[in-house]
Amino acid sequence: MIKPLPKGCLLTALADCCHSGTVLDLPYTYKCNGEIENVRDIDENNEEIDKEYLTNEIYKKNKMVQEIVSRNSSQPKLALSLEERISIDNYAKKVKSSEADVIQFSSCRDNEISADERANGNTYGALCNAFISTLTSVILEEKTISYIDILVEIRKIIKKKYGQTPQISTCRPMDVNKPFEL
Secondary structure, X not given: OOOOOOOXXXXXXXXXXXXXXXXXXXXXXXXXXXXXXXXXXXXXXHHHHHHHOOOOHHHHHHHHHHHHHHHHOOOOOOOOOHHHHHHHHHHHHHHOOOOOEEEEEEOOOOOOOOOEEEEOOEEEEHXXXXXXXXXXXXXXXXXXXXXXXXXXXXXHHHHHHHOOOOEEEEOOOOOOOOEOOO
């Protein structure tokens, strides 16, 4: 989908849906400090998230739904070794890049479900609400904000409230500390 985009093209996508971490299949995901996440980081983050939310009721419900969906899924889980996952990750970085600037904000990791919020009689995705809220405050204060700072703010708003971990991914290594632009 992104491969044919030309150099100079900027695509910023919001994926506000369950299991959306890799919806555009972009090979680079970032930590909140702006560093690219690697396969080992993902394993460590999943363990930290499980510990952090052990007492959070919303997170427990999120995990229960995930387990039910998992059990009823027709596809068996793949048990790949760390070496196999690193090899796949390296391959993806070679073949899934683009000359364009493609940035995806996703509402959660692939193994998580995404929450909705009700406001003014309407239902919205938690990511869209947090994204709009963050950008609105930046615009009203006449400031600039970086891509990674948007992720940090979005996570502050929804991570503990809903037990989901918003992500930012790109099609090639990018300075996510540069100012956000549309």
